[in-house]
Amino acid sequence: MATAAAVDAVVRAAGPHVAELMARVEQRLRELAAGHGAVLAEHAGATIAAGGKRLRPLLVLLAAGAPAGEAATRRLVRSAVAVELIHSASLVHDDVLDAAPTRRGRPTVVAAAGRRIATATGDLLFSRAFAELAAGGEPDDVRALSAASSALARGELVQRADAWNVAVPLERYLERCVLKTGSLFEAACRLGALAVGGPADALGAFGRRIGLAFQLLDDVLDVSGPASRTGKARGTDLLDGTVTLPLILARQRDPALAATDLRALRDPVEAEALCDRIAATGALEEARRRALDVVAEATAALPALPDRQRRALELVAAGVVERYA
């Protein structure tokens, strides 16, 4: 999603009950942020409160559709909160590994409090996600969330295993994107459907595809920039040894690129030059097109749903695309 405003538009399209549920999700996240006693969760609290666009919790609610009684509603709110907590945990750990100074315009936990506290804060957010679902006592929900959190970690391991490998197969790259991003979007949609007895597999597949497209387009942005929009220099992934779709497509179009040694990149200037060579092959347009195809597949394969619910989900899909238009 491009902006908080775009998320607001989706919430409006989805109907007043979604706005109300999002408010309950925020309320519960604030409670958790304040919980655990003053000092204890200072950093976890700040992380939760700092927010973000809450795209994943929104997907939980949209996948559930119309409101469905207080028990289902409580389950939905718990699921939405749990998904956001897992997402926050993964961001906190990512920031530790990247030694990132800021996120969402605030200092990261690692910048504010050091690696030890930041690692423990991520672990705490992670644990709290499962505690939140455990309170509901729904085994299917715990199963969906643990599958996604395992996938997130496996995605990171695959990314490390494939680092610096310019010849990484396309399929392996796509698998990594599903693990890193698709799996939590899938869990969000699955959890929403489970709470109301909806079509969990079909909505899960929608979420997985939307997440995959989200990651593909994110990887395009790393090469295309501009930095003024992404908030980071072009080619950051390349400098880090992470081979993504633009380079995978470009190496087929320009054989010289297939011989690139990413370890030889000495600085951001050289990384930008490589981005320019990748862009010159037309690979960025093809990568974007492939991402749009995935989004189109996602919406085409949506199961039969009430009109309003379908429109809201399509708006989310369009928002993922629009971010990169």
Add this chain to the structure above:
Amino acid sequence: MATAAAVDAVVRAAGPHVAELMARVEQRLRELAAGHGAVLAEHAGATIAAGGKRLRPLLVLLAAGAPAGEAATRRLVRSAVAVELIHSASLVHDDVLDAAPTRRGRPTVVAAAGRRIATATGDLLFSRAFAELAAGGEPDDVRALSAASSALARGELVQRADAWNVAVPLERYLERCVLKTGSLFEAACRLGALAVGGPADALGAFGRRIGLAFQLLDDVLDVSGPASRTGKARGTDLLDGTVTLPLILARQRDPALAATDLRALRDPVEAEALCDRIAATGALEEARRRALDVVAEATAALPALPDRQRRALELVAAGVVERYA
């Protein structure tokens, strides 16, 4: 427990069904180690396979007592595996933060593969623990495990918040020990009891106390050494700013110690000298006595149990003490 041999003695005392269940736990841990596809969980697999004394899984089985049908047995094995996975995850993350070169005589994950892979490996082990319990579909089990894993992370946060504070209150220190160590021992005993409909609260309280005593005695060892036995220099905690029971008791006996500035410790030699000053106050004997009192309380408060089960639990309690005799 002093050694793998002591654990074997407990297993023998507990009866052949415990040996059989431990074999099933090991089998399942090996399956998980081999799972996730070749490269993916290479490091998680190595961590699981490397083993340890499996004290926590053993507690799960002992708290359950006599065998009780295949469904309860499967639940027990899952719980024992999940507890060991959480323990392994926390060790892997600890090693990242301590940049530890070896554990259990092998290179740590962080030493072998770097911080990024080690952090993700810890996250994966963590997620797998919940996936293992989710497969069983028992909400109470997930609740017990998520409470313990939250506590582990909070324990680390408390430890960081109190770092370098020589005046930390005794109660706060004890709370930290329960969070860091008691909570997972408690969960182990609780999970064992839950699987067979046993007295979960009473056995959980036993586990919490045994875990607390385990941590108290561990903290004594850091000051008492000898390094030849602990495998690390005396005063490692002090150099790290971690104030534990020996110093807390010693500062009351020797007011000069209350004015210690741990940040002024320049090297292991100065840390050893501080250990000697702490030992000279008699604080180590008092700390040991307090730990033994906690163990005595734990066994005294055991609920009515079959003789064989009670004896096995008492042997574990004795083993925790013996390690430091």
